[in-house]
Amino acid sequence: MIAARFILAAVLATAAVVSAEEAQLKPWRGKATLELAGPNLQGGKVDLRDLRGRVVIVNFWATWCEPCREEMPSLERLRAKLAGKPFEVLAVNYGESREKVAGFLQREFVDLPIVLDTQKDLGRSWDVGGLPMTFVVDARGRVRYSVFGMRDWSDAKVQGLVERLMAEAASA
Amino acid sequence: MNRRKFLQMAGAASAGVAIPAVPSAFAMTPDAGKWRTFEVTTQVEILKPSGVTRVWVPAPLAQDTAYQKTLGNKFEAVGGTSGIASEPRYGGGIVWAEWPSGVTPILTHVGRFSTRDIGVDMSAIGDAKPESREALAKFVQPTDYMPTDGAVKELSDDIVKGQRNDLNRARAIYDWIVDNTYRDPKTRGCGVGNIKFMVENQAWGGKCADLNALFVALARAQGIPARDVYGIRVADSALGYKSLGKSGDITRAQHCRAEFYLDGLGWIPVDPADVRKVILEESGGKAPDDPMVLAARKRLFGSWEMNWLAYNFSHDITLPNSIRGPLAFLMYPQSETAEGRLDPLDPDNFKYAISSREVA
Numbered sequence: 001m002i003a004a005r006f007i008l009a010a011v012l013a014t015a016a017v018v019s020a021e022e023a024q025l026k027p028w029r030g031k032a033t034l035e036l037a038g039p040n041l042q043g044g045k046v047d048l049r050d051l052r053g054r055v056v057i058v059n060f061w062a063t064w065c066e067p068c069r070e071e072m073p074s075l076e077r078l079r080a081k082l083a084g085k086p087f088e089v090l091a092v093n094y095g096e097s098r099e100k101v102a103g104f105l106q107r108e109f110v111d112l113p114i115v116l117d118t119q120k121d122l123g124r125s126w127d128v129g130g131l132p133m134t135f136v137v138d139a140r141g142r143v144r145y146s147v148f149g150m151r152d153w154s155d156a157k158v159q160g161l162v163e164r165l166m167a168e169a170a171s172a
Numbered sequence: 173m174n175r176r177k178f179l180q181m182a183g184a185a186s187a188g189v190a191i192p193a194v195p196s197a198f199a200m201t202p203d204a205g206k207w208r209t210f211e212v213t214t215q216v217e218i219l220k221p222s223g224v225t226r227v228w229v230p231a232p233l234a235q236d237t238a239y240q241k242t243l244g245n246k247f248e249a250v251g252g253t254s255g256i257a258s259e260p261r262y263g264g265g266i267v268w269a270e271w272p273s274g275v276t277p278i279l280t281h282v283g284r285f286s287t288r289d290i291g292v293d294m295s296a297i298g299d300a301k302p303e304s305r306e307a308l309a310k311f312v313q314p315t316d317y318m319p320t321d322g323a324v325k326e327l328s329d330d331i332v333k334g335q336r337n338d339l340n341r342a343r344a345i346y347d348w349i350v351d352n353t354y355r356d357p358k359t360r361g362c363g364v365g366n367i368k369f370m371v372e373n374q375a376w377g378g379k380c381a382d383l384n385a386l387f388v389a390l391a392r393a394q395g396i397p398a399r400d401v402y403g404i405r406v407a408d409s410a411l412g413y414k415s416l417g418k419s420g421d422i423t424r425a426q427h428c429r430a431e432f433y434l435d436g437l438g439w440i441p442v443d444p445a446d447v448r449k450v451i452l453e454e455s456g457g458k459a460p461d462d463p464m465v466l467a468a469r470k471r472l473f474g475s476w477e478m479n480w481l482a483y484n485f486s487h488d489i490t491l492p493n494s495i496r497g498p499l500a501f502l503m504y505p506q507s508e509t510a511e512g513r514l515d516p517l518d519p520d521n522f523k524y525a526i527s528s529r530e531v532a
Binding site: 097149 | 317358360364366368369370373375496511512513515517518520521
């Protein structure tokens with residue numbers, strides 16, 4: 001029975017890298033809050049704690065990761081759709097140099113808030129074992145969902161989830 | 173030249189050298205071929221040094237085995253200091269070099285070794301010299317990336333259900349990996365070998381460091397001694413598999429394999445990841461029931477074509493004088509500057525070339 005479940009999951013996991021719809025958000029069962037602080041491209045510092053009150057999507061990515069590159073425009077679209085609302089995206093580059101990341105963003109016209117994790121320390125503390133790996137953090141700083149694999153972040157399902165988390169914070 | 177050091181034999185007396193000459197339990201080798209001798213040259217250059225620069229490269233296997241004998245290491249770090257150290261837990265040899273600020277760091281390492289094909293006859297009761305329980309203990313323990321409990325144990329138990337002995341359990345694990353995982357060409361390098369992540373996320377795509385480490389973790393979860401063997405391809409395959417060999421420039425030919433241990437038979441070679449490589453890459457891709465795939469599947473449970481150099485069995489390695497944390501495994505050259513650890517797969521910062529030459 002378990003074998004059958006794993007085989008089915010393997011099929012789904014395979015599909016996850018080729019179909020944006022298949023990588024599904026899973027409720028997070030790890031440590032409730034995780035620290036995330038690191039340099040941005042401009043030499044400043046980004047700290048997830050400073051974003052309390054906003055729902056944050058934390059996306060671990062790298063320039064060499066094809067599915068990461070493919071899903072980035074959908075993160076930008078979601079950010080644009082929710083502009084002005086208590087929402088943010090942090091695109092955490094996993095293990096690459098400032099120069100490499102800056103060159104990529106300029107070349108690919110990507111405009112997302114970047115956090116550099118040159119030494120992969122953040123990746124380790126967030127238990128990132130593959131890319132893209134993305135987390136949804138609620139307005140209280142608690143990690144609520146995670147997903148491994150590419151997906152369309154601008155679809156109605158994600159937008160609905162983020163809006164629900166924003167409403168949850170507003171009513172608290 | 174005064175900094176040049178030459179080690180004629182592994183274990184030879186030399187400053188900074190601590191490679192144990194450990195006799196190993198040789199498995200039966202009915203398919204053992206003739207010994208061939210190779211030299212593998214690794215040259216590393218750090219393009220953007222900053223402060224003190226350190227480089228580490230894996231040396232050929234420090235222990236003699238039925239399939240490989242290390243004949244010597246020669247290394248040179250002009251303007252710096254260098255040596256060879258033994259990683260304490262698994263005995264893996266590590267060539268290290270260090271340069272002060274202002275020097276262009278270039279390390280050249282030449283490893284010489286002999287190798288021969290190996291096959292274990294699993295149909296007979298073997299008389300291999302047994303490994304001690306103490307020597308085997310570390311090969312059933314979890315590592316940072318390879319837990320043997322939780323989801324890994326659950327999956328392993330499910331795979332081996334109904335199997336009555338360790339040979340059949342190992343075979344079931346091998347078959348499960350061949351049938352349920354896939355080689356993902358998008359995986360960077362050889363993969364990271366994070367089996368906890370792989371199983372918990374049911375992410376069955378990867379390369380050798382993932383798929384063969386999965387074999388090791390699932391076997392260890394059954395209490396079967398198993399180990400990853402990190403290395404690099406050094407010659408073309410004589411068996412007709414273009415995807416399973418590389419000669420000359422082998423800079424990107426890193427490949428790890430796996431072994432498991434049975435009393436009487438000793439260490440038994442396997443390589444389910446290479447079965448998936450044949451399926452993905454051989455002649456543009458092959459069906460799982462293609463005769464070439466079936467032949468590889470049969471052969472790679474119990475034998476290895478030794479057109480490959482074994483480096484080490486090591487996990488969670490603390491590199492000598494490193495300022496960073498442990499490394500999951502050492503198969504690629506590594507380096508650190510004042511900026512931290514460099515990405516060995518980033519040719520903009522970290523340039524290296526590895527070449528292989530058959531010398532006898």
